[in-house]
Amino acid sequence: MLYLVTALYNEAKPFIDHYQLKKVPHTSKFQVFRHDDMVLVVSGSGAFQSAVATTYVLTRFGHDETSNILNIGIAGAVQKEGPYQEGDPVLCHKIVHHDNGRAYYPDILAEHRMKEGSVETFAYPVGEAVRSDVSADLVDMEGAGFYEAASSFLSPHQIYCVKIVSDFLEPSAVSPQKVTRLVARTLSELEDLIEVARGITAIHRDVLTEEDHRLLKQLAGNLKLSQTLSHQLTQLAKQYRLRTGKPLTGLLDDYTELVIESKHEGKICFEQIKERLLHT
Amino acid sequence: MSKLKSDFFIRDFSHIYIEKNVIDHPMTRDILKRFPEAVRVEIDHYKDVFNRSRQQFPVQKQSQKLILAEKTGEKVYPGADVSQDFGHEHFYYTSSILNCIYNCSYCYLQGMFPSSNIVMFVNQEDFFQEVDALLARHPVYLAISYDTDLLAFERIAPFASRWIEFARERETLTIELRTKSVNYAAIRHFQPAENVVLAWTLSPDEVIRRYEPLTPSLDMRLKSMKQAMDDGWRVRVSFDPILYIHDWQAQYKACVARTFSTLPADKIEDVSIGVFRMARDYLKNIRRTGSQSDLIYYPFECRDGVYSYPEELAEQMIRFVRGEVEQYIHPENIYL
Ligand code: SF4
Numbered sequence: 001m002l003y004l005v006t007a008l009y010n011e012a013k014p015f016i017d018h019y020q021l022k023k024v025p026h027t028s029k030f031q032v033f034r035h036d037d038m039v040l041v042v043s044g045s046g047a048f049q050s051a052v053a054t055t056y057v058l059t060r061f062g063h064d065e066t067s068n069i070l071n072i073g074i075a076g077a078v079q080k081e082g083p084y085q086e087g088d089p090v091l092c093h094k095i096v097h098h099d100n101g102r103a104y105y106p107d108i109l110a111e112h113r114m115k116e117g118s119v120e121t122f123a124y125p126v127g128e129a130v131r132s133d134v135s136a137d138l139v140d141m142e143g144a145g146f147y148e149a150a151s152s153f154l155s156p157h158q159i160y161c162v163k164i165v166s167d168f169l170e171p172s173a174v175s176p177q178k179v180t181r182l183v184a185r186t187l188s189e190l191e192d193l194i195e196v197a198r199g200i201t202a203i204h205r206d207v208l209t210e211e212d213h214r215l216l217k218q219l220a221g222n223l224k225l226s227q228t229l230s231h232q233l234t235q236l237a238k239q240y241r242l243r244t245g246k247p248l249t250g251l252l253d254d255y256t257e258l259v260i261e262s263k264h265e266g267k268i269c270f271e272q273i274k275e276r277l278l279h280t
Numbered sequence: 281m282s283k284l285k286s287d288f289f290i291r292d293f294s295h296i297y298i299e300k301n302v303i304d305h306p307m308t309r310d311i312l313k314r315f316p317e318a319v320r321v322e323i324d325h326y327k328d329v330f331n332r333s334r335q336q337f338p339v340q341k342q343s344q345k346l347i348l349a350e351k352t353g354e355k356v357y358p359g360a361d362v363s364q365d366f367g368h369e370h371f372y373y374t375s376s377i378l379n380c381i382y383n384c385s386y387c388y389l390q391g392m393f394p395s396s397n398i399v400m401f402v403n404q405e406d407f408f409q410e411v412d413a414l415l416a417r418h419p420v421y422l423a424i425s426y427d428t429d430l431l432a433f434e435r436i437a438p439f440a441s442r443w444i445e446f447a448r449e450r451e452t453l454t455i456e457l458r459t460k461s462v463n464y465a466a467i468r469h470f471q472p473a474e475n476v477v478l479a480w481t482l483s484p485d486e487v488i489r490r491y492e493p494l495t496p497s498l499d500m501r502l503k504s505m506k507q508a509m510d511d512g513w514r515v516r517v518s519f520d521p522i523l524y525i526h527d528w529q530a531q532y533k534a535c536v537a538r539t540f541s542t543l544p545a546d547k548i549e550d551v552s553i554g555v556f557r558m559a560r561d562y563l564k565n566i567r568r569t570g571s572q573s574d575l576i577y578y579p580f581e582c583r584d585g586v587y588s589y590p591e592e593l594a595e596q597m598i599r600f601v602r603g604e605v606e607q608y609i610h611p612e613n614i615y616l
Binding site: 093103205206232242243 | 287297323329333334336342343574575576578
């Protein structure tokens with residue numbers, strides 16, 4: 001599953017159009033859009049809102065080691081003459097929660113073509129007046145809440161925080177139309193990032209396929225294996241799979257129809273299967 | 281066009297996380313000079329990055345980052361039970377670096393550390409101070425390449441060189457530098473030191489190919505060892521861990537024979553032999569994080585909290601390799 005979390009509908013709009021996301025009816029107070037395995041939630045402004053919406057979609061639609069989640073939204077850059085220009089998408093390698101000083105570090109494993117930087121999450125829009133309070137490159141109102149929630153479910157390499165520079169500490173100068181325009185312009189970079197994120201999590205899936213698991217479950221049932229033996233069977237199967245690269249079906253087919261009379265008989269069969277998985 | 285696996289990952293050391301308090305340390309500056317392109321991220325404490333929850337060791341291994349930190353608290357530890365002490369009473373180990381650039385399937389680091397990112401403790405002077413304090417009480421035998429392959433990093437950070445220089449001036453200190461690398465060239469300019477033992481871990485090529493990714497071949501390692509011996513260094517050989525692979529007898533027989541046809545057996549310091557073994561919790565962690573090596577899923581047996589091959593098989597493997605080694609080395613110089 002791939003999740004997108006935006007604070008505003010205007011930030012979400014380019015994705016809804018591009019990926020043809022459809023509104024999921026009767027969800028919650030959050031607007032949720034979906035197409036296949038992509039889910040977008042509009043959280044509303046603020047770290048707390050972002051955390052709740054993130055938690056909501058991850059629990060409602062599920063997550064595993066193949067999931068990825070991205071927070072995408074506009075942010076102010078602190079330095080006008082610095083490395084960032086208006087419209088730049090910035091992949092954040094550090095997210096600071098201004099209120100409590102805590103810092104979060106998403107893993108940056110993905111090859112990408114964006115600038116990088118740090119973002120500090122404030123409880124209010126940050127203008128010139130508080131410049132001296134900022135320790136990061138960018139300021140936003142959601143990043144830290146989003147990250148804290150997402151990291152309760154996912155690994156640091158599955159979480160991405162992308163901020164698009166909308167202003168230089170002049171938040172009131174950013175109209176809703178401008179927000180949509182800025183986000184829309186970064187679609188191609190974000191699309192690439194999404195592809196790479198999916199590629200990374202797809203590599204590290206379970207050693208065994210669903211079919212393997214079904215077969216092992218059936219065998220454990222047929223042979224009346226205890227929980228310990230059934231666990232051992234799974235480890236042996238992984239060992240076989242990785243060593244030979246071959247599927248389990250074919251090797252163990254003759255045991256799938258077997259009906260045994262006693263646990264003792266089951267144990268004997270287990271030893272035979274073990275031998276086969278270790279030495280074939 | 282669809283992307284290759286390698287296209288997904290940004291290069292190793294693309295990011296360097298630096299503790300605020302060591303930003304100006306000379307070792308930090310030297311290391312940073314080697315990575316002018318790296319993104320630098322300031323951090324308060326290395327554990328803020330290294331100890332994050334839910335990190336995936338094998339995934340991070342595809343794009344390892346560097347963390348530069350200060351080691352506080354204890355820096356030198358008394359030897360653990362499972363390690364061989366080579367008959368030394370005061371056996372200690374220390375880790376200037378956590379984690380490794382190699383990726384051996386059997387490496388316990390995968391199960392011990394929450395992250396595969398590499399931590400370098402730049403305050404080596406504090407390590408030296410602690411060793412000096414121990415030396416004031418008794419002689420010390422110190423393994424300096426623990427929880428890493430120190431010599432493999434020598435061109436990034438010259439920890440091994442500095443340990444060698446440190447040891448040279450301290451007669452009652454003996455250090456062991458264990459490696460699989462062929463980075464001997466990086467320390468070759470030193471005069472051999474009497475109290476420094478260079479130890480190479482050797483495996484049959486089939487094991488290297490399947491279970492020691494990124495490490496140099498057996499021949500390359502032997503070449504480095506030969507050079508070191510010719511230059512006058514004390515060199516130790518380690519056949520550890522021996523792995524139960526198809527055809528293991530033939531593989532290890534050939535490996536031992538090749539070793540002693542390249543190296544002059546009478547000049548070898550000693551040989552250590554051991555089969556694969558790993559603390560129970562580490563193996564469990566490695567299985568949980570989804571190792572992609574068949575070795576990890578072998579039905580090992582747990583004895584006293586340590587997983588290894590079934591006792592009979594383990595003994596058979598040790599006996600066999602020992603028998604092969606004894607054709608070249610006096611039994612007194614073989615450690616099990
Ligand atoms: S060389 Fe040693 S420390 Fe490095 S991965 Fe291999 S076993 Fe682990």
